[in-house]
Amino acid sequence: MTTLISVTVQSDWVEVISDVLRGTVASESFWVSCYRKGSASVHGSVQVKKSLVESHSVELTGKDGIVVEKITNYSFYVSCEKLAIMKTIIKGTKATFKTHNSAIKSMDISPGGGLFVTGDNEGLLKVGDTSDGSVRRELKGHVADITTCRFFPSGQVVLSGASDFQLRIWSALDGSNPVTLKGHNKGVTDSAIIDRGRNVLSSARDGTVRLWECGSASIIRTIGNYTCAVNKISLGLFPSESIIERKPDNEIDSREEEAFTTKSYRNVPLHSCAYSPKHNLVAVGSAEGVIEVFDIRNINRDLFAIQRNDSTIYDLVFIEETGDLLIGQGRWFCIPNSDRFDEQYFPSVTRIYRF
Incomplete structure (x- = not known):
């Protein structure tokens, strides 16, 4: 198993650089820690x-075993010879919005990129503008922490799920809640929207995945009846029509067909999964920080396993164009393949969204 490196940076380092650029202070420093x-x-x-050569620019100098190479004022490379860490990229945030008074547990970006939806641990959802962070709608109805929220393909409708056992469908335009999906007997953990949104999937701590018909708010089928929670689901097309017979567009086959099954060899709970139809890959992340990647054409053993530390892997996302794997584990990593690992640092990542 390959062990990944970790680089952490003082949380307000962007403000430190801004203070120097504004001339508030002549010089300042922030800490950097490297781990293996x-x-x-x-x-x-x-x-x-402040740079003596370029206007509105800073100079960065690493100390105590840390070497830095500036890219822009708010991005740089970190190297640490002692731990064989070479040119790990550090990037500052482009914008920060404060939308909730309690912890955000889930979020999504609309297909067009203009809106975001966030859900907190008090059951409140907010729809806002990604350009300035302004909140357009508050969606109230859940009575427990929001565990999943997603935009429908139209970008005008939101699906949410919570620990109150329910899923709700909302209008992002007026905040109305025309449909509530009830059937789970424990908290909802994840959701997925099928095609244009006539049907959705949900997983829960009751050990089931349920297929819903949104118009009638009815359960078409309950998939699986496990003795443990289903923490995550990932939806995608099979790359080969020979595995499962393809149905006409918008038609859902409610039969349960298990094309393949496998399990982690670490014998620990899995908290995340991702599927890449283009690259025939499935990735799973465990409670002990191990990521395993499988080829669905030969599912009997993993292609490789990687680990940074013992912290839970909260989310995984494949980038279909490249096969890169993004990992949310309190930090953010980009893993292009099994023999090259690039790391990007962002604080407190528990879920990943693609713009």
Whole structure:
């Protein structure tokens, strides 16, 4: 199993650089720590000074075992020779919006990119504008933490699920809630929207995945009846029509057909999964921080396994164009393939969304 490196940076480092650029202080520093499982960690710092050569620019200097190479004012590479860490990219956020008074547990971006929806641990959802963070609608109805929220393909309708056992369908335009889906007897953990949205899937801690017909708010089928929670579902087309017979557009076959099954060899709970039809890959992430990648054409053993530390893998997303795998584990990594690992740092990542 390959062990990944980890680089963490002082949470307000962007503000430190901004202070120097504005001239609030002549120089300032922020800390950087590097980790590799099984090795002693390295804790250094980066000194920030205003550039004497370029206007509105800073100079960055690494100290105490940390080497930095500036890319822009708000992005740079970190290297650490002691841990064999080479040019790990660090990027600052482009914008930060404060929309909730409690922790955000789920979010999504509309297909057109103009809207976001966020759900917090008090059951409140908010729909806002991605350009400035302004909130357009508050969606009230859930009475427990929001575990999943997604835009329908139209970008005008939102699906949400929560620990109150329910899923709700909302209008992002006026905030109305015309449909509530009831049937799970434990908290909802995830959801998926099929095609244009006539049907949706949900998973829950009751060990089931349910297929719903949205118009009638009815359960078409309950898939699986496991003795443990279903923490995550990933929806995608099979690459070969020979595996399962293809149905006409918009027609859902309610039969349950298990094309293949496998399990992690680590014997620990799985908290995330992702499927890439183009590359025939399935990835799963465990409670102990291990990511395993399988080829669905030979599912009997994993292609490779990787680990950064023992923290839970909260989310996985494949980028179909490249086969890259994004991993949410309190930090964000980009894994193009089994022999090249690039890391990008963002604080507190529990779910990943593609713009």
